[in-house]
Amino acid sequence: MSDLQPDTEPQSAGGKLVNVVLDEASIARSTPEVEHDRAVAIYDLIEDNRFQPVGHPAINYVLTLSVVEKRLVFQIRTEDEQEVVTHVLSLSPLRKIVKDYDLICESYYEAIRHASPSQIEAIDMGRRGVHNEGSAVLMERLEGKVEVDMQTARRLFTLVYALHWKG
Template sequence: MTENLHPDRIARIELDEATILRRSETVESERRAALRDLESDNSFRPLRAAENGHKGPWALHLAVIDGRLAITVHDGQGKEAGTIGLGLARFRRVVREYFAICDSYYKALRKASAREIETLDMARRGIHDRATRQLLEALEGKVETDFDTARRLFTLICVLHIKA
């Protein structure tokens, strides 16, 4: 519990609901889990905001604007502390792969053997890990964070990619 008092963490995160056009119950469940896990345990330090004297814990708002992820950061006092922009084109392929393997995995849950489900789950986690490393590279020089936090952020990026 003491870790939750640390200033270099995300206290609150929200997604731009206007960006998200449609979500299945499975995706909604993934979104809720990622948000819950992020808010309970994470490490996040936006470098430019910290250099400009802002202190966390941080509140984030994630949106997709003109094909870019916009992470609007507010400091512990509720003041806007800047926006971190990431081009999403670099994530298109891995997001597509992740959606495809997740689709196969969720279909397999209904009819496949335990071994097939385990194989698909391992593939799903492997793609998620690769995407997380890619996200960590994209955040380098902008945000100090850990693997688990970046992994959950990638899940939220996926949610923002869903189109009707």
């Protein structure tokens, strides 16, 4: 058995996002740091992800994320724009985590400008911890709806955070 087999098997066994669209009506202008994080998250998400709506085939999908009436909307289509499913999730379970993440991100971006490397590292560890917590909650909210791995959930949480500015 080759060492590559286990790494390639999950990708072939699951669906994949090939495009992610953030609804323009759901996004307000934000800081350059948040804009950068959003762009990187979308790029990384498309490059490497596991995303498969439960009960649907392991194919390529397009995800449109939006916030409508304080709810997170996952609109999922096939690569050729066929509607698959739309999931509407309450933002309530994520609200406190997003607020905490926002505060720690502000501290982190300020620290980058003025703090010592050890202070930046300590704040970044806290930031990653809150980010992981938000990702885990997002995975729980998607359970039974969409199968994602932790890396995909982390990148999706970054996008949910980006949407919070207006939502």
